[in-house]
Amino acid sequence: MAGAIAGALLVTGCGGGSDTGGGGTADAAKKSDQKPNASAPSVPMETGAKKAAWTDRDRTRQLKVAPKRLVQGKQTDLKRVRLDSDVDGMVPFYLTVSYTNTGKETLTRPDPENNFTITLADGTPGRPITLMNMNPLATESGVPKECDKAGPASLPPGSTGEACQIVMLPKDRTPAIVSYTDEASGALMWKIGDGEGYAGTNGLMTVGQSADAMWQDDNRDVPMTVTLTGMRKGDIGDLGRFQLSAAQKKMTPYYVTLRYRNTGTHVLLPTMQDGVGVSTAGGQQIQPMTFMDFSTPGNGVGSCRSAVAHTRLKPKSSLTMCSVHMMPEGDQPVAVTFKGEGRGAHQFGWRVP
Template sequence: MPIRLAGAASLSALLLLAVGCAGAPADGKASPGASDAVTPAKPLPMKPTPRQATWTGSDHTAHPLRITPTRLARGSDSDLKHIRLDDDLKGMVPYYLTFSYTNTGKKTVKMASPERNFSVNGVDGLAAQPVSLFRTNPLATDSGLPPECREGGATELAAGATAALCQIFMLPKSQRPATVSYKDDGGDTLIWPVGNAGGSAKGVLAPDVPADGITEDSRRRPVSLRITPKGVRTGSLADLSRFDLDADQKKMVPYYVTMQYRNSGKYDLLPSMSEGVSLRTAGGQSVQRMTFIDIGGPGVAKCPEAVPDKMVKPNGVVTECSVHLLPKGDPPAAVLFTGDGEGSTPIVWRASVDQQ
């Protein structure tokens, strides 16, 4: 997970996840109480269901943990006004994820950092940006940081011990969280829905709404398209039995994305628009289509590459299907089409999955 640094301080003052912000009394614990400059965060509806998970440390040893996201709260864009943020984070809204983790194994876990496996994800399937903050003045009585993220988690856990931690995530104002996810080092992605996860968001189209896009022909001339999603289906690994999948791919779930393209431009097109199709998952991952080496073969019968399989002339229509392998437990949240050429911008649809 990328670490985004904000603020100015010496490296010795760098604390992951905004640890220990207020003045410290003799026992070394941070003083409670919020800054007058901080707007109270608004908790969002999320069921704090404990889940069994795995975290793997730098020693490549897998440790069993029980993890529970206990609270997700929406902050204000003014919460971090005294922090120097990267330009691409300015104007975003902070969300504060608090979670607990318990060592369910028999050995002490050292240097535990399960926060790196967590993600807060928007309705459009895009993962929020995690933020790490510098402590600008360790002796200050008030740092201006939100109270949710003033305590640090334990990096060493004895068997049966529990710790809690808070992490800051940034989302654009136009988006809202749909899920909290944890990428299990030893298995499936774990998902916790937030509020009405099936709702809409700015810039995200309904699953079957046509949209206009742009691509290029073989001579790199711009060609406009009218694109209509025709469905996302859950597939089966048996459908891909003709192809050589590796061990990790055999643990995943195939999804078939069908799109219809009308050539609304002036030049012929090779039916290859599905190269610009990708899926965003509920866990915030972006998954490109699979490329199969199958010269002259039948391909994937339940997901034909192009119908009809010939050049698409102006005003012609072609239907294409692409295969995407997703981790178990991490279903599609959105379908994206990214075209080619100047003026092309990604188009996002909310994914609606049909079972085969």
């Protein structure tokens, strides 16, 4: 998964110091009073190398990749960097990774570090940022020394390179997983600590618990309650009647069942499966897929079916619906989310076993 690039300029180069773009500025006229962060203790994590693919300009190369070191930084490390508003107030984590070229061709300007990220126990991914190596006064920043250089410009067969990825995470949250994702090889994961990330503090409900939500029908807000009643793993053979892409044939279907109760005074067209998502350990959000099977009422697969077309959910009535989510190879679900529509709509979720 390619990392998102936040608007950060100057200070240091990290895993791609030769980049020339960016969406912000830093104060280059003042010398940072931060001391180097090189002696900061590493966060314990798994570090075993794994076979991976790296897709570059529609070409897939073979690698072995591994996280090597993870250091939690401080907000003040980047105080002279103008960051995008969506990472403002977050804390930097410095992830050093290694990658070995197991193919037969030399790699030019490889950047597989951009496929790494860090996720929380609820599947929320961190936000990777790139800092541009343009400031000669940046050597005294709080960024670890291994992040103060770019990865190798080329990587011959059998050679190993290292690079650093800076990932921003919410303050006071504990990371659970380091993940590497590529479209050609799915997801690879390494646990941080016990891999739980203090899951009990992440605000997720458990299966069977309910939450208030809002959904719209004919531009009218209709209140309801939503309850996760179950989630089960399927088999790709369940979808044998449907035409799947080569990538989808490598995926695993998961079936999510939710019960909706109309607590309003107006009928509701049951399209609520559009608000359902599955958060994964690899930091992805998997939306439902629609499978049309005209042999039986409703849409879906086998016992996982959505509402019959043109039906309405009446006030004070309940309806159970099931959605199909295709999990990429190597990844796994950690939470089910629901986001409503209309006034006051918000997202909430449940932790899955």
